[in-house]
Amino acid sequence: MKNEVKTSPVAHYDVCVTKIESLNKHTFEIELLAPEGTVLNYKSGQYLKLELDVNNDGQPLWLSYTISSRLEADKPNRVSLIIQVVSDFSGKVVDCLFAAKASNQPVKIVLAMGKAFLQTNLDQPHLFVAAGSGISKIKCITEEILHRDPDANINIYWSNRHSDDFFLLEQFHNWATTHKNLNFHTILESAQPGWTGRTGFLYEVIQQDHIDLKETHAYLCGSPQMVYGTIDQLNALGLEERNCYSDVFEFSPRAEKLEA
Ligand SMILES: Cc1cc2nc3c(=O)[nH]c(=O)nc-3n(C[C@H](O)[C@H](O)[C@H](O)COP(=O)(O)OP(=O)(O)OC[C@H]3O[C@@H](n4cnc5c(N)ncnc54)[C@H](O)[C@@H]3O)c2cc1C
Structure with missing residues (x-):
């Protein structure tokens, strides 16, 4: 039985999609920015949920994505994600993010989730x-x-x-x-x-x-x-x-x- 770990409180934010970079033919790095002054409270290794109307049917879905960047003291309102397009569905996820970036429309995120964040003694391997x-x-x-x-x-x-x-x-x-x-x-x-x-x-x-x-x-x-x-x-x-x-x-x- 594992010891209970302390997780960060969960909070909602509106964020802008500020950058989408192609890492290879089916992988994208997405940068999300909360308003200046926001501190996104997460630990390295946690994930967030992103709300997107993936099927364009007015029924937004909440999708889980690991946060791929550590919380930077000088930019605590920024998170990055790495999204792989492995199906029509994940293709539509990335399309939604491109559309949000183009229209400068904020998207909703909830963080931070997951207990598998960095919590171990760095003196050990x-x-x-x-x-x-x-x-x-x-x-x-x-x-x-x-x-x-x-x-x-x-x-x-x-x-x-x-x-x-x-x-x-x-x-x-x-x-x-x-x-x-x-x-x-x-x-x-x-x-x-x-x-x-x-x-x-x-x-x-x-x-x-x-x-x-x-x-x-x-x-x-x-x-x-x-x-x-x-x-x-x-x-x-x-x-x-x-x-x-x-x-x-x-x-x-x-x-x-x-x-x-
Ligand atoms: C903790 C966690 C972390 C993750 N981190 C990453 C990450 O860092 N990068 C990454 O690329 N992916 C990550 N994923 C997977 C991601 O959440 C999505 O499941 C993925 O992008 C969906 O695309 P897919 O092509 O894999 O579709 P599949 O998972 O194969 O989906 C098949 C079908 O399921 C339906 N579906 C999938 N997800 C949902 C949903 N949330 N609500 C309703 N219907 C749905 C769709 O109709 C879709 O056609 C993570 C998942 C979890 C649970």
């Missing part, structure tokens, strides 16, 4: 495991850790289906070059033409690099199968579930999974 857009949380938490302790021990493993699914690689590789205790690994599940990086399941690659994860804190972002599968496989190396943090624990707890 940290293992970050992400699949696909799950890297958004890892980016945010890494920014926060490096701000607090540039020499913290961090191992990041990021898996995608295709080599062109990766984005922000320059930033992650720069961190690995600049911070002596930060390692960054990109992984594909199976070999593809032209891929010279690592291949395999995330847990397999981690097992190749580590023999003892007893003192390690792990943050995992991806599907419930990936998160629980990785934790179970790494248990033999000493990784304990009580030292693991994931939104999956809240929206797809193990008990529910077993009963399904």
Whole structure:
């Protein structure tokens, strides 16, 4: 049983969509700005809900997106999101955001949600495991850790289906070059033409690099199968579930999974 963690209070804000940048052919970085003087109260690793009339039927939906940027003291009214377009639906989400930006119409957000935010002792090693857009949380938490302790021990493993699914690689590789205790690994599940990086399941690659994860804190972002599968496989190396943090624990707890 995990200890109860203190989460930030939840609050509503009207924000403007101030920037939309394409990170690769189906991934967008969105910047949202609340009015000057607002302090968006969240912890690195939390997510927000965004209200959008995605289907243009007058019935707005509330959609969850991880906050990909740490709270900056000099711009506490700003948050960024990373949204992947993997279906018509998420395409419409991004279209709505482009429309809101073009018309300068504010959108509503609620934050902050999620218990899997940075809350661990930075003197101990940290293992970050992400699949696909799950890297958004890892980016945010890494920014926060490096701000607090540039020499913290961090191992990041990021898996995608295709080599062109990766984005922000320059930033992650720069961190690995600049911070002596930060390692960054990109992984594909199976070999593809032209891929010279690592291949395999995330847990397999981690097992190749580590023999003892007893003192390690792990943050995992991806599907419930990936998160629980990785934790179970790494248990033999000493990784304990009580030292693991994931939104999956809240929206797809193990008990529910077993009963399904
Ligand atoms: C905690 C959390 C954090 C997330 N963070 C991110 C992130 O950082 N980046 C990211 O790209 N995605 C994130 N997601 C997923 C995101 O919330 C949306 O589910 C996603 O953008 C929907 O697009 P999709 O293409 O995956 O559609 P799918 O999830 O495959 O949706 C299929 C269908 O479900 C319906 N649907 C989906 N969501 C809703 C909804 N909220 N209300 C009503 N109907 C719905 C639509 O009709 C859609 O056609 C997160 C989800 C959660 C729970």
